[in-house]
Amino acid sequence: MSETYFATVARGLEEIAAKELGLLGATEVKPTFTGVYFQGNQELFYRVNLWSRIIFRILVPIQKIESHNEIQLYKNVYKIDWSRYLQTHQTFLVNCTGSNQNLNHTHFTALKIKNAIVNQQTERFNTRSNINVKSPDIIINAHINNNHCILSLDSSGRSLHRRGYRSAMGIAPLKETLAAALLDIADWDGSIPFLDPMCGSGVLPVEAALKGLNIAPGLYQNKFSFQNWLDFDSTTYSKIVEEAKNEQLSQLKAPIFGSDQDIDVLKQAFTNIAACGLDKDIKLNQIRLEEIEPPADKGIIICNPPYGKRIGNSRQLTALYKSLGNVLKQRFKGWNAYILTANKELSKQIGLRTSRRIPIYNGSLPCTLLKYELY
Structure with missing residues (x-):
């Protein structure tokens, strides 16, 4: 019915x-x-x-x-x-x-x-x-x-964006649902390498790994509210859970990388990755943005740098955005990059021509997802 x-x-x-x-x-x-x-x-x-x-x-x-x-x-x-x-x-x-x-x-x-x-x-x-x-x-x-x-x-109980793996969060965390949406917007299907060079507490690499391994995010939920309902069909639900477990992939089709220069937030990423059993699937490195090198000859970058709204000061972030643009231009030819930002003036400091500008919200904050095709 x-x-x-x-x-x-x-x-x-x-x-x-x-x-x-x-x-x-x-x-x-x-x-x-x-x-x-x-x-x-x-x-x-x-x-x-x-x-x-x-x-x-x-x-x-x-x-x-x-x-x-x-x-x-x-x-x-x-x-x-x-x-x-x-x-x-x-x-x-x-x-x-x-x-x-x-x-x-x-x-x-x-x-x-x-x-x-x-x-x-x-x-x-x-x-x-x-x-x-x-x-x-x-x-x-x-x-x-x-x-x-x-x-x-x-029927859900706890909001579905709270996957259950994320005990450690940074100062301005990206919701898991928005991270997953960014992957969909970028048409990333797990077939090419993924990199987040400013991964913070690791939500983008984790969501990429869940998608790349075809892991149902609800498997990390302890219990859904519908399991307390009078008409709950445990047989049907158990069948769906078993099917989801059987549909998981044993390994990624392409590697997933995350890096950050802040060792404290990187420790949070390690904690979250371990909590969902993905420590063997995601490669994390502590490295400054200026020193990062492409881990493959082609792939996709998705990152969420500070906007100057909640973290830092926009003047102090000018150098960060300039460095990001320089690194992309000089080292990542053959890649596509997606940068989420809420600061138009800072985005200009990247110094690259966008191939696409996608309006999106991070919570109540209007943002733009900028796509760069790097040749």
């Missing part, structure tokens, strides 16, 4: 996520602002949670109710049979987004929904579920839009 689901994604990655969903077998894929609607059966939405590299969460809509104000919201939430989704011994959490004229505080709206649910439980069963903020069994998502509230079950 096919159902409609909603995948939440970072701003600007909607079309990339839609393409990924199509490749995973989803139908009726329709991107919208910071999300994608799609259809599929239960097996498909298990598979999306396990395999998606771009999506944050998969929401399963329960009901759309009128909610002009708190009284109407409470009454309509109370009318829903919550025993279909939540048992009294299970803990839960309500997350709320959006607002209207009368419901303009997400915490207050979530509290009203919570009260309606536990009051229904108390009246029917003389007991109620407890709230668990850190690790609830069931997560209910409420989105207020105009005078309606869309209530959904969050």
Whole structure:
């Protein structure tokens, strides 16, 4: 039986996520602002949670109710049979987004929904579920839009961008989902060498290795929220997990390299790489940008240098961007390079002509992914 689901994604990655969903077998894929609607059966939405590299969460809509104000919201939430989704011994959490004229505080709206649910439980069963903020069994998502509230079950639990391998992070970390999206935008399929010359805590090399080895990122998750649902099919899920494990490659088609001049952040990269068992697949080096040499005669570079927004000062970074341009021009002929930046003035210091300029967001920060074809 096919159902409609909603995948939440970072701003600007909607079309990339839609393409990924199509490749995973989803139908009726329709991107919208910071999300994608799609259809599929239960097996498909298990598979999306396990395999998606771009999506944050998969929401399963329960009901759309009128909610002009708190009284109407409470009454309509109370009318829903919550025993279909939540048992009294299970803990839960309500997350709320959006607002209207009368419901303009997400915490207050979530509290009203919570009260309606536990009051229904108390009246029917003389007991109620407890709230668990850190690790609830069931997560209910409420989105207020105009005078309606869309209530959904969050099937993912912890955001899918939190793969589970990343215990050490730098000062301004790149989200795993954005790193994976950059690889897709660059059309890197694992067949040519990959290099991040400013790898920081290692997220780009790790995501490249996961893609290159065809490892489902969801395998690093301890548990998805849907595994607590009443209709959870453990046989189907176990089959999907086993298939994912069998589809992994034993070795990379081409090598993956990462380097950084800061030994402290490089130690973080070593920690993260070891946490996902990729220490034999990714080659890390401590080396200054000015001293780096191409590890192969052709390949792809993707890096996320400081922008001067959160790290450092833009004047101090001018020399870094000039050095990056010089190294690319002088030593990396035959390679393609992708540089993510939010600073137009700094990007000019690279001194190379771009073959493509792709607008993208890093969180709420508007950035540009610059492509350089090096000949």
